[in-house]
Amino acid sequence: MKKAILSLMILGLISWTGCATTQTAHDDGGMHAPMTQHYEDSIFKVTENGEFSVEVLFPDKKVEMGVNNVDLIIHNKKDEDVTGAKITVTPWMPSMGHGVMETPVANEKGGGLYNVKNVVFSMTGDWELRLEIASGSTADSVKIPLPPVGAMGHTHTMKAPSPSEIDTSMEKTSMKGQFNVSYKSDVHPIPVNRLLSWNLDVKTADGQPVKNAQIKILGDMPEHGHGFPTEPEVSGTMEDGQFLVEGLKFSMPGWWVVTFHITAGEMMDQVSFNLLLN
């Protein structure tokens, strides 16, 4: 972020004398002075009445379902940085005709840069940012179409390590070493497309069975960016240290990662199991 502000200040200096890349907004036939786009990978748009230019950047380099981080660079008609502006941001989904419940807040960072931390896209598809900008006595608005919001929960697609590098053991120590966990499936080898129950055995590092743990389950196909088509739950404690996990369903062959977040009293840790299904 610091870097961005610094470069903005530099660019701001340049803009005193004339900018590196200068664009005329094609939307409204050049009715106003040229305005500047600083970054190649930004989305650049001039507001409806030509009062401001807006440059949208995604500092995290992604647009996905959930909470997003957005930078806005605002210039006025004379291509000067706009400071002290009041900006209303509305994420909008034109195809569905709706926005979202949360209203994002724009924080001014100086030099015409505003950061919006809590831009929530509640579903995948095509979204736009609707901005209303007021600076002094000037106000204008703009609708900025965004790149499509990624499908199936998250957009990451990780290349699988080669099968020989994937540890598929069914017994593991949790990340911080607090638990030893193992699972047993009611059907083995594990089939795809079938509802399964697992018996999860949770012991402390020194081998004591764990009582009364809260366990959350997360399935993931890291290469595909999706998880289970179901909502598995720990539906019962079978005996101390033995938990029944129901509702697991692997909808595809391939590499799966099943993660259990375990909270037992003061202890909190997570463990992930790899599965290679065919």
Add this chain to the structure above:
Amino acid sequence: MAGSNRFLSLILVLGSLLVIFPGTVYAGVHDWSPGEVRTLKSLWIKSLPTVPQDPSNAYGDDKLAASLGRKFFFDKRFSGNAKVSCGTCHRVDYAFTDDLPLAHGMGTTGRRTMTLIGSAYYPWLFWDGRKDSLWSQALGPLESSVEHGISRVFVVSIIFQHYRKEYEDIFGPLPPVGKLGRLLARPASDDPGAFKGWLKLSLEDREAVNRVYVNLGKAIAAYVRTILPGISRFDEYVAALNEDRAGDLKGIFTDQEAEGLRIFIGKAKCTNCHSGPLFTNGEFHNLDIPVSEKMPFDAGRAEGISLVLADEFNCLGNFSDAKGKQCQQLWWMDTDTRKYNGAMKTPTLRNVVERPPYMHAGQFNAIREVLDFYRGSKNPDIEHQSLTNSDLKALEAFLGTLSGPILSLGE
């Protein structure tokens, strides 16, 4: 007789192969690794378990109910213009679907008719999975104004008039129903007049009408449960592999078909979704298949999730014969609708070449167009190595081997 026919067609196929692919040589194309054999067996019809019980339908395996259900299925009196039956869209002569991009009953719907082959195995019905049982599925189109265009009250009046004895032999005495009032009365959000008519019925009459309506659905389901795939050439091929009759493989598949099969389970990654003996995982995926701009946005499964939860005829409802975790699919269903915007159910590939057009709105007229589309897809669920034109031809040839007889009650 069948044998000599096959022999003849084999000669024809091999002959035409020589003409079309004079230079193509598939070395060892009928050799399969142990891993491949495992995959092939998982797709084999013999791996299909017996039809799973539907705990929500106490009549699901009742033979009388099935034969009554078949009568209901083909009876055009159950429609607003006396021209539409279930069999109008689910054509017996067309692999239990029709040849239209969008289903057409009294009017035109927004999606393609799904085939009924093996539908007893699916946890979710319709493209969006808005139904969780076959009996509940059967009840939807009857009250849709663009399909059968009638009401549950209308259905019950037909049963009273024409099916009293057969109904009562299975389900017991028809309940006394008072004056049915408006024949098109139904609890419908799209027709206030019909809804008012429905509310004017006494609570007892509404309950009685619902009960008879549901029983009709359960009988139709008992029939549809008998619609199953038969043995295809692919299944004969795997049978030969399974019985170590390696010498027979060449006689069952052409080299090109075997190559197509290898691509299907290998680099094309088709089995990511088209897995198991029905060649589907029964789940929902949005693959960004292009739709005509004239069509309204279709949220698919994202909407289906809410619809099946709210459905009075779902597995956990009053008219189901199951309860609690017996309704396992609904019980564990993923309710995060955001993940399923525009997602549609993976259809079976059994008998697929016989039933164009393809996709949820009949967007593609030919298998080759479907394969071309998938070749270009960047969706991570089907991310595959690059496929050549001859790969696509082989895949298409292989898909042709998935056709077999379709079994249904009494046939």
